[in-house]
Amino acid sequence: MAKRFLTVLAVAVLMCSVALLGLSGAAEQKAPDVIQLQAKLWKEHTKGPVEFHHKKHQDEYKIKCDQCHHDYKDGKNTWKEGDEVKKCMDCHNEPTIKGEKKLSPDKQKLNLKLAYHENCQGCHKELKKKDKAKYGKIPTTCIKCHTKSKK
Ligand code: HEC
Numbered sequence: 001m002a003k004r005f006l007t008v009l010a011v012a013v014l015m016c017s018v019a020l021l022g023l024s025g026a027a028e029q030k031a032p033d034v035i036q037l038q039a040k041l042w043k044e045h046t047k048g049p050v051e052f053h054h055k056k057h058q059d060e061y062k063i064k065c066d067q068c069h070h071d072y073k074d075g076k077n078t079w080k081e082g083d084e085v086k087k088c089m090d091c092h093n094e095p096t097i098k099g100e101k102k103l104s105p106d107k108q109k110l111n112l113k114l115a116y117h118e119n120c121q122g123c124h125k126e127l128k129k130k131d132k133a134k135y136g137k138i139p140t141t142c143i144k145c146h147t148k149s150k151k
């Protein structure tokens with residue numbers, strides 16, 4: 001009797017730990033403080049990695065997650081904090097880096113270079129235009145983001 005109870009207990013404990021492992025795995029997705037952006041979609045890069053301070057953008061500059069992370073359903077961004085974060089290139093998988101603005105509108109939406117430039121450079125340019133005194137040093141030119149040479 002006691003032996004059977006122990007077996008049931010052991011199985012229950014095992015099942016709980018499997019479930020917990022699964023949960024913690026999902027909750028653990030965390031962005032590094034600094035990310036070297038160098039998407040694998042491009043087998044050959046013409047530029048070095050772009051150093052992106054994720055934590056600073058979040059905490060110091062107080063940019064909301066959904067300014068950069070999204071998941072569109074019927075044209076609406078339904079992504080919210082806590083949802084899975086996919087890599088930009090998981091969706092923006094159109095790789096053209098020359099003449100990308102000549103692509104059809106549908107392809108432009110999924111072009112990775114345009115996605116990054118619209119998001120990063122787009123916000124920076126807008127802030128600089130709004131308040132030049134405050135944002136005079138925000139990176140808007142190639143070399144300010146692409147600071148590293150390609151190796
Ligand atoms: C605000 C930051 C920012 C500015 C300014 C900027 N870029 Fe980028 N660019 C990025 C990021 C981020 C990526 C994605 C990098 C990656 O994943 O390799 C990128 C990707 C690229 C790529 C494709 C990847 C590669 O290595 O070939 C090219 C080409 C490029 N940028 C050229 C330029 C040029 C030319 C300018 C200036 C006219 C410029 N960028 C300005 C942030 C910027």
Ligand code: HEC
Pocket residue numbers: 029030031032035052054057058063064065066067068069081082085086087088089
């Ligand atoms: C200014 C833009 C920006 C903001 C704001 C931002 N992120 Fe990110 N985040 C990025 C970029 C870019 C990446 C790298 C994506 C890639 O490698 O394709 C990233 C990566 C991540 C990752 C890692 C994904 C992985 O590949 O493992 C997580 C998790 C994440 N962000 C969560 C958040 C959360 C939560 C917030 C808000 C509290 C937030 N981010 C705010 C741009 C941003």
Ligand code: HEC
Pocket residue numbers: 068069070071072075086087088089090091092109114115116118119
């Ligand atoms: C789950 C898929 C998915 C992921 C992941 C994703 N995007 Fe997008 N993104 C889209 C789609 C689809 C659109 C086009 C929406 C529309 O129809 O206008 C879009 C549009 C955009 C746009 C133009 C409209 C806007 O929202 O400003 C930018 C810029 C952009 N994405 C940048 C990024 C960046 C940078 C990342 C990574 C941090 C990223 N996207 C991750 C699917 C995705």
Ligand code: HEC
Pocket residue numbers: 050051052053056057061063067068116119120121123124127134135136137138139144145
């Ligand atoms: C919604 C607005 C917004 C978006 C989107 C954004 N940034 Fe920024 N970024 C800022 C602000 C605000 C600063 C701080 C400027 C200052 O105080 O001079 C900044 C500063 C920077 C700096 C210089 C200081 C530092 O923290 O390293 C770099 C480099 C930079 N951003 C890269 C990027 C890249 C790469 C992306 C896209 C993945 C991006 N940013 C997306 C608003 C934005």
